[in-house]
Amino acid sequence: MSKKSEKDSDLKGTLYSVGFVGLFILISWFMAFYLFVDRF
């Protein structure tokens, strides 16, 4: 009976978390890129 609810597993938190990791990488990269463009 609980199988059904398990099957429709909710992975929303995972989606947002992985999205956050991706965003963090992008923001860090662009900050470093800004410094690079500014200096070289």
Add this chain to the structure above:
Amino acid sequence: MTTIKEKAKDLIKVDRRDSKLALAHIYVAFIALFIGGLCGLLQVLVRSGKFTLPWGIGYYQILTIHGVLLGLILTTYFILGFQIAAMSRTSGTFTNKQRLIGWIGFWVMTAGTVAASIMVLLNEASVLYTFYAPLQAHWIFYVGMALVVVGSWITGIAQIMKYVEWRKVNPGQPSPLLSFMVIVNMAMWLICSLGVAVEVVFQLIPWSLGWVDKVDVLLSRTLFWYFGHPLVYFWLLPAYMVWYVIIPKIIGGKIFSDALARLSFMLFLLFSIPVGFHHQLTEPGIDSFWKFLQVILTMMVVIPSLLTAFSMFASFELRGRQLGGKGLYGWFKKLPWKDARFTVPFIGMAAFIPAGAGGIINASYQMNQLIHNTIWVTGHFHLTLATTVVLTFFGAAYWLIPHLTGRVLTKQMNKLAIIQAIIWSVGMTIMSGAMHIVGLMGAPRRSDFSTYGGAQQATEWIPYQVAQAVGGTILFVGIILVLYIVANLLWFAPKGETEFPIGEVSEHAEKTPMWLENWKIWLTICIALILFAYTVPIIDIIQNAPPGSKGYKLW
């Protein structure tokens, strides 16, 4: 009906004879942690400008000890010890012959470690842990390091023999996930360490013995980094083994997907090796096309890294929701935060987010100029190796050592282990944070304290160097604490049974396709990629070699 069976499975113990072999490696690893950590403390104190080393000990000497003992010895020994236990637990007890090979490997490595250490202590080999030519060490140092590599191959062969035996007995079946991961890591290690073996045996040893006057510096660095980057993954993959296979069991959940885990490991095998040029992006003499190509291959590593991040979050979320966590992040609170076996590696995982972001910046070709040879790089690998990997190893030691010694982790020690990880995080945030910031301000790595003749820019670095000393001192307190816990688990903890946790795959996961374990396919792609990325540039480097360099002893 499976509960009794499952219970029995959980209690499977690593055979006592295999335990001894694994423990021998772990002893050496933690001795290295103490001496190497002490040297790290001395380094940050010297760099604060407020402390001078006594008895004529040189800064570069302690830097070499710190790097070699922690970057090479602690890691290699802990990894091999962990892998021996993991193979024995999941593929069965080693045969006498396999175990004997394991012991031979251990003693060859240890003879090499002792030889190299003596030369560093005698100040005959202060060449930093990357042993870059044209800095020239005593030949015994190079022979010692070569023996460490050869010894690791021998121990690796014992593990591979166990795996081959399992596959023969169980034809057509995917091997146990943990065993599979161990073999991927060993395959990567065998392929990549050939580079450093060639460098040491054919270039550095003849040159340090005086058989040849000069060394081709460019070729030696290229061979070093062919090895040096996969070395990073040789450290990281055992941490991933803990994350993928052990942690789901500790939190009471399931492995999200066996196939995804295997695919991610195989992608690491492919994309960890043909990428060494990203450490040489400012190196003259390598054609920019080949550097660019290897930058692209480097960026491919992002794929298995994000697969891992997804898989971890998914395991945690599924388990947290099973325990009644509601809303977007309610599951997060439900995780077993009071269990050091989970919390300590979790902090390591969290550290990998800024560590990975920094890594992508480092490898972004022209942007490498921003950080090259600055202490940012030191800050970076203190997040990857000295936080992500090391905290995962500490977390693993808290069940592995008592499992092997027949003892238990007491509540008190469990609490202390969590405190240790918090102290570590605080110390590392201060030290590595200061390194990253001051690195962007141009402070160099690998260098003794200097005011650079009172230069304005160098004066601005000093407060950050003091911060590094504060962070480094806190980290040393963390080392003392972990050694206290390890000593307790080795000799003093109450006797009892400790589980070697092995996660089970979620019942919703797809069946693992056998092509994921088809070594012919993966090794062929792996070797093809290496040949593609390295053949032309190496021919070019040899044909248009720069003038050779004599050896320098600058310390």
